Each structure stands twice: as structure tokens, then as C-alpha cells.
Amino acid sequence: MKGFLAVLMVTVLAGGARAQDASVPAVPSEAVQRELQAAQDLLMRATAEFDGPQQSRSIVILDEIVTRLEGLRRDGTLPPRGRDVLAEAYELRGRAYYNIGLQEKAADSFRSLIQLQPTYALSKDKVSPKVVDYFNSVKKALVGYLAVSSKPAGAKVTLNGEFLSLTDFFPLEVLAGDYTVAVAREGYRTETRTVSIAPKATETLDVPLTRTSASAFFVTEPAGVEIWMDGALATTTAGTLAPDLAGAARDKGLDPARASARSEIGGLSLGSHVVELRKKCHEVVRKTMDLSEAKDYDPDLVKMEESLSSLSLRSDPPGAKIFLDGEAMGVTPKELEGVCSGKHRVEVKHTYGKFVQHVVLERNESLTLDCPIRPSLAFLGVVAESAGGERVAAEVEETLVKNLSNKITSLNFVPAPRETVDRILEADRIARKALLPGAGTDPDLIRKVTDKMAAALEVQGFLLAVLPEERLQRTASLHLLAAGNTVSDRLDVAFNEAASYLRFLSVVDQKAAVYHPWTGIITVDTLLHEGVPILRVAAGSPGAQAGLQPGEVIDAADGHPIKQTAELLALVAAKKPKDRIALHVKGAAAARAVDVVLGQTPQEIPLNDPALVYNKVMMDLRQEVDGHPGTEAAAFARLNLAVCAMHFGDFAAAHEHLLKARAELPQRPGISQGTALYYLGLALERLGYKKEAADAYRAAAAAKDATLFDNDGPAVAPLAVRRAGS
């Protein structure tokens, strides 16, 4: 009796210890790991001694292992590996004791082992049958058996909170004692039972489970449909339809060959649920399910309808690469059929810029998108010229990005990836500050680095903000630098003032026009006339074609009285080429109305105009040159690029542009080849090539009707003659 009670107590204690053992920490501490390692090392020594001639010498070592690991076990810090080592130590000690005839001590070790792992078994293949029998006899006195079944099966069985197995299972060895058995399955109410297990006895539990939730089943055509239940993704259909559902599928209009297997969503609470079935390029199906009973509901068979649209993309110029959601789709102009409805990112890229827009396509919609290509401006961040500036640099950068992103209409504003920029700058051993004027950086290096960054970032210009050295950090200097150029333009903003940004935006968004509307009528202001007399009509011009003559006086245009030439010019400037302007003209004969259809004149960028942001102008001009190669517009743009280069004193770059412009520009009155030759002479002169400059001037002088500024400007020839001779 006493022995039985003792066993019970041990059992209870062991059960308690097992319950404690359930709470081993996930990651053992360093101290525990050291102890465990030491124990493992000792086990190796003990095993060597056990297998040696003096087996009993292993007992001392095994005692040491037991002491260390039981200590951890008491603290609740014994990891699973430690349990295995302890179990092995107990086994070896038990066997060692048995082999030297100390059966009681052997029994103690075996009892400790069984309490540690009730299902532990010794194999007669490896251990002496006598020892195995002895071990089993000890075990028999300690363990009983428990079998649990449930309906439905597959429930989780825990014993005093510790997982045992899934139903249904054959009897398992369990230390004798009292237990609370819990049987749980999702969607069913958890059942608990108390059981008392005696040594050698078997307890069997049949536990019927009461269902508390419903299960919904879905079959879709096609497969791969996400099923969202009450706003959360519950499952995705997959597989192929079982034959038994083929008939039902056909009845619902599904093609069994394309339908998915049945997908279950279990554990659904009773009541109403919102279900959404989603698949890319298909219409979303929404429905409400009312689950009134806790049961398996019949499968819902759903055929998903395709949701496609088409997208037509055009750009000026054509031939820009199309990327739809990052995937290459050809070049413009292009009709894209079978585009999934929904949100897409459209990117149209050219060497001189790109167009980016997010579109939302409706089912069966045909959307035509004009994609105006804009140069891209990479924001390189903020550099500070003082410690105070360094402290606020990050905040200023954030403010600038917020105020400039999506606000510049003529450029794509792109914050540049810091790592890419750093890598390129480090390769040439320069910092961002080196790109600024006055840094003393070799211009060729700046050109090289900006070209590299432009290629890597696919941009055409850069913006770098500088926080100047001032006590109160309120302004930032924004330096705008076109790729391939060497000197930036500077514009200051008060970075916390909205009006300051508006001024910056209005300046940057000015687009350099290569052409202006043109009449070819040169009028002058005098005190002698009401109106403006015509001094000259350019040959072949719209004014000449309208029959206007020098000496006639224009006193009204489009119904507005004209008293000064500036008024007439302003009216013309507000129109576009091919527009008409109605003039009222007084001449030697009676007054008459004359309609003039406007032409266009190329316009030179002024060489030094403080109102112009030349780097932005260069970006616009490059767009023209790269976007319309071989056209007159590109040739005139190139001429203006040369002027911009001269503005910065970069006569070498100007020279390169002018050589090309000279070849591309037409020979005719107005801005033409002669114009380029004149500037070529100027550039060569500045570069120190006097003879070549004189040759260029002479060639310009031979272009009799070439002009400067615009088609109405001063003649090139007389200027070129003088410069050739000087």
C-alpha cells in the first residue's frame, strides 16, 4: 500500500513535473547551453567508460550528469535536448547499476527515466534482455494506458494542458495518475474529462464533439481565385474538380475541366458573412452568406467573368518604349488589347524623358492615352554648409520632396536613390558639393559624372539643395544642372513658405520655345502716324503673301486699335502658327482689311538673360534635339543649345553643337546655316583658333540673307565681314 501510495505521489509529482517540463524556454540561455554542453561532454566520457572494461566507473560521471541536468529541470530551463541527455544518463546508470548487481539503484534510475519519459523503451537488440525485462517490470509498475476517440476524429487531445496526440489513437503509455483530458477540434466545442490512470490499467474515452461553426465550400472556374471572407483572405482555390461535382458544375455553367477542386473555409461563425471572390483580370464577385446552422454547407460553384480592357498609347515623338506595370510592351504608338481592368502604372520612356501615369481601367473600356514625354529631374538631396544645417538637412529634404513632387508640370521630379548616386560619386572620388559652382571641380569631371548619373537614373537633369551658412536656416539654394552641363543655375526658396515654391515652380516650368508665331512684317513707332507704319516686309513671309507693302500703316489688329508696334507684337505672340490675324491697313489707296496667316520663326535664346534658367532651357532643347532628330526644329534647338553653352562660357561644347547645327540647318533667309556659321566663328575665336574663326566668318558672310535673333533680326553678313577682317 505504502509502495502504491509512494508510486502515486511520484506519479502526481512526475505529472506535475511533466506539466512543468511543458514550459521549457524557446532559446536556452548561454549558461544553460554551457551546462548542456558540459553534460554532453560528460556523457561521452561516461559512455566510453560504460563501454570500457570498468563499466562501474561510468556511474560517477553519470551521477554528475544527472545532478546538473536535474538542476536545470527543477528550474524549468531544461531544453528538449537536455531531456534526451538526461534520459540517456538515467538509462546508462540504471544498466550500470544492474550490471554490478545493485538492482535497487538500477530500479531508481529506471523509475526516474520513466517519469521523465513514460514512453521510453529499451530494445533487446541493443540491451541485454535481462536488463530490458527488468526495465519493463519497473515501468509496468509506473505506467498505465490511455486511448481517446472522438466523433468526428482528428481532434487534439491534451493531458493537463500538454498535447498528447490526435484522435483516434491506440492506447498510449501514460504515467499513472489523475489527469484532465481535453479534446478539441476547430469548429467544435472543446470537451474535457477527468480520468484516473492506474499502473498497468487502460482507460478508454469516447468523446462525441458538438459542432459550433459552419464550413463553406467553394468551386471556381478558373482555379486560383482568392476567397476573402469578411475582408480577410481565407483561401485560394486550386487543383481540379472531383468527378462527383462535374454534373453540378455543368449545371451552373462551369466547365468541369477548368474548375478548381473544392476549397473549404471552416470555423465560420454562425450569422451573415461577406464573401468576395477575386482573381486578376476577372470581375470581382461579391455575395453575402447567411450561415444559420453549424454544418458543412453545399459547395458554392462560381464562374468568374473575365474583366479586360484595351489601352492605346501615343507619344510625341513616336518610338518611345512602353512599360505596363514594369513589363515591356513595345513602343509607341501601340494598341494594347486584353489588358486587365483595374489600376496600372503606365510608363513611356524615351532617351530624353519619360511619361508616367497611373490609370484605372474599367471592364471593356478602350482608353487612349497621349503620353507627353517630359525630361526627368533627379533630386540629389541636401548638402549643408554648417553644422546647424547638417542637423536640419533630413527635415529640409523631406519638406522639399513634399513640396516639389508632382508639382513641376514640365518635368518629372524624381528623388534619386541615395546608394546609386553615392556609388557613382565615390567611383570618381567626389562629393555632391563638388557639383556646385565655385567648388573648383574640373568641368570635364562634372560632365562625366552627370552623364553617368543621368544614364544610371534615366534622367536628364539634377537638383541639389544647399543649406547656406546662416544662423537661421530658412532658405535653401536649389541648384539645377542639366546632364552633361558643367555649371548649375541657382534659385533660392524659403523652404517653409508656399509662395516661395510657387515662384520657383513658375520659373522652372517656363518652357523654352524654339519657334514663335511670325508675320514677317517689320513696323516702327513714329509720332507721325495713328498706327504703325510698315517699314519692311520679309520676302516670302506671311505678310508678303498677304500683299502688305512698306509704307502702309496698320492701325488695328483683330479689332484692337494699334498705336505701337509692341501692341501688334503682343497680339501675334499670343497666337500660334497657322492662326490668322485680321489687320486694318491704311495705304495710298483706301483703307482695307487684310488677313494674315501666321507662320513661324525660329527664335534664338538670348545669350545672357537673368530671367532664364539656362539649365532648364537646355533640358527642353535636348528634348527637341533627341526627340525629333533630323528635323528643322531639332536643328534650331541645337543652335540654341550652342547659345546656352556659350552662356556658360563652354565654347568647346558650343563648338560641337554648332558643327552639327551647321550641317543640319537650311540655307535660306532668316535663322539658317549662316547664323550657325557666325556663332561658330565666335566660338572658335573664343577658343583661340583665329584662322578657323576667320574662315567661319567668311562663310557666314557668304550667307547673304542669314539673320540673328529671329527671321526679322539683323543680317549676319555685314557683321561677319567685319569680324573676318578684324
Place this chain on the structure above:
Amino acid sequence: MRRVLALAASLVLGGGLVRAQSTADEQARGLLEDGRAYRRDGKLKQALDNFNTIVTGFPNTEYVDDALLEIGRYQMEVEGNADKAREAFELVTKRYPQSDGAPGAYYYLGLLTLDRARSAAELDDALAQFTRVQRLYPRSEWVARALYGASLTHRKAGRLPEAVEAARRVALEYPSSEAAPAAQFQIGQALALLGEPRPAMEEFQRIRSRFPASEWAPKALDRITALYRLYGGGKPVFALDPAFNAGAGDVLKDVRAILMTPARTLWIASDKVKSVVPVGPDGKMGASLSGADLQSLSLTPAGDLVVAARLAVRIGPRDVRSYSVPTDKPGVTEPLEKIESAVVTPGGLTLIADDKRKRVCRFDGKGVFQGPFPDTRERQGVRLAIDGEGDVTVLEREQRTVQVYDEAGKPLRSVAPRGAGWELKKPVDVAVDAFRNIYVADEEGFVYLFSPQGQLMATISGELRKPRALTVDPAGALLVYDEKHEKVLRYR
């Protein structure tokens, strides 16, 4: 330890010196900025004090060259002391040749040289100063002004094509510089003098299109008007302005001379009222200048009124002088008592036509006789006029000739007394417009317009009965005092 302490001390001191230098620079900069503000506000003495303080008190700062430039400008523009101005500018070029102010100093030295230049060599010197700016400081903001200065030099030397080219470079390469509108005006003016009136009109119009707010825009309008009147149609057109009405009563009696200023004030020298009376653009008469026996009116290059009376010449509002010439007796001079006409040249000479000695006499700025002009030949009944280029037009009434000389007396052009279908019978007055066209009033009832080469361009008669005096306004309109009508007639 001692070495460490010494090093620490030197670092502290060095830092202190750096800080002290920064403070001096800041102070000098403040003085310079304030000085420039004073100058803009017209407080010239205060401005000069500031600039002098920088030079004497902060000689090691980077603003000394700027201060010296300002001092030079003050001497040049306010005091009119060319020597002191030159001294200041030369200090900049010699002591601070690498400073920002050095090209400015060369520019101003060029202007000083140009102002005094009379000979070809002196003009070349001026040109050299301007060229130095372009050559040594090609990126400087002064290059545009230096090119403009070169243009002025070429024009003064009579090299009009070169003047056009230099001015064109300013307009083309530095269209936003301060010198650009003035340079554009130069282009127009030079082309007009070169006999290219239509291109000249286009160039003047460019000022109005490109620089509408500049002071040159209204001047350009005047030039275009004048040119268009002369060359816009097939021939010059002068139409009587019936609405014009200047002066009244006795002011319009016994008028000896009339003169229209650039500000469009018409001065009427009436011997009846013994005054020179100004009539403003609004037609109102202003405060008159008294004078007996008035003879002629003209303007100095600086725009001051020159009133010649029989015994004296008034130059400006206060300077009234009598002039004396040497006699045959050494040391003995004789006053001029029969002055007919007087003009002041750009070189500062006063030319006075003396009816008694039948000569035109030359006097320097101090009124000292320099000799006859242009030569010793007797000339009687002389009217003098001076044009924008500094050439002197001499009408001899008795000889009925018109001759044009440069300031040195070298003959340049002439108008014959007669030609096909015309003849100067009783020429009484002469005027010259901005383009060197010559207007001669003939008492027989005509005004003749001659080109600079002496070719008759137009004859104005019609309402005229007895022209007595004439003048040309800034826009080229002709004003004629007719003695019979006792009226100033305007032909626009």
C-alpha cells in the same frame, strides 16, 4: 607643456586675427553698401565719406578696389576733376590688378581718355583701355560696358562701321547688360550716319521692343520719327502743324533766335522783350532770362543753354562772360562787342562769331582766346551751329555759304550757294539735326534741307513769308520763326 601652451596661445590668437579680419571685411562691406545707397539717393558727400573711410580705415579688406572706383566716379561725374579721377582708377589697376574692380577701373580710364581725346593717337589710347578689359578680364561684367566704350571711341574717330560692330556685340552677347540699350541706340545712330536710314529705324525700333522701359526708348521714338519723316516715303515730308502755338504777344516780336531742347522746351530769344523766354511742351511760358541785343541760342554738349548777346555770352543759368581778344599791342586786349553767334564744342572750346573783326574766335574753357576758327579768313554775318558729333556748321550770310568743320577746324563738308532749281538768296539761320542734315532758313520765304553731302533734300515754303530763325526738335520736326507772321511755325 610650454610648447603645448604656446601652440594653444598661437591658435587662439590666430583664430582671433581671423575673426578680426572677418569683422573688418564686414564693416568695409557695410560702408560700401551704405555709400552706394547714399549715391543713389543723391547724398554724394556722405557717399564720398564712406568710400574714403574704406580706403583709409580698411586698406586690407577686399572692398578697397570698389571704394576707389566709387571715388574715381565721384571725381569724374560730380567734381569733373579728371586728374583726381584718373589717380583713383590708376591706384586700382596698379595695386589691385586681380580684383573685381580692376576691369571697371580700366573702363573708366578709357572713358576719361575718350572724353579728352582729340587726336587719333588719343583715341587709340582710349580704345586700348577698353580692349584691355575684354582681353584681360573676358568673364567680367565690365566687358559689355567696355565694348560700348569701344563703340563710342570708334564713333568719335569717325569709324562708324567699327562702332556698329562693337555696339552690336554688346546687344548680341550681353542683351541684359546695362550697356545694351545704349549700345543698341549707338547701332541705330551709326547706321543713320552711315546713310542707312531704314536699317537704322529697325535698330531704333529694337530698343523699343527689347528695352521699352529704358531711357533710350523715347529717344529711339524720336529718332525713328525723324528718320521716317525724311526717308519713310519717297522724299522728306514736312507738313505744317496748324495746332502748334508757342509764345504770345511781344515775345513773338523781333525774335532773333529760337532753340528746341531735348526736353522739348522752346527757347525764344526776343529782342522786343529783351529776354529769352522758355515755352514748355504744354505751351506755358516759364521764367525768362534777360538779355539785351540777343543774337543766338545754342546748347552745350552737357545741355546747358548758350545765349549770345552783342556784348557777352551766357553759358548755363549763371555764367555770363564777356570775351576779349588780343590787339596788335602786346598785352592789350579788346572786348568783343559785336557778337553774332556762339557755340560750345565737346572739347570745351567756345566759338564766337565776331561781326566787328569778321572772324570766328576760339576761346578755351576759361575764356582765354585761342585763335581764329577755322582759319584767319574774314567771315561776316556768321551763324554757328554744332551737331551731335561735335562738328561745327558755319553759315556765312554774306557769302551765302554753309561749311562744316571738325572741332579742330578741318573742313568736312559744305553746301553750295546754289543748285539745280534752288539758290540761297538771303540765308539767315542754320540748324543741324541728329543725322547731320542741314537746315537753312532763307528770308525769301524758304527753308532748305540739305543732306550731309550738301544735296538738296527738300524745300519748305508755302506759309513762310520771312523766316528769321529756325530750330529742329528731337523728333526732327522743323520750327521756323516767321517775322512777317510773328509766329513760330512748326512743320511735323
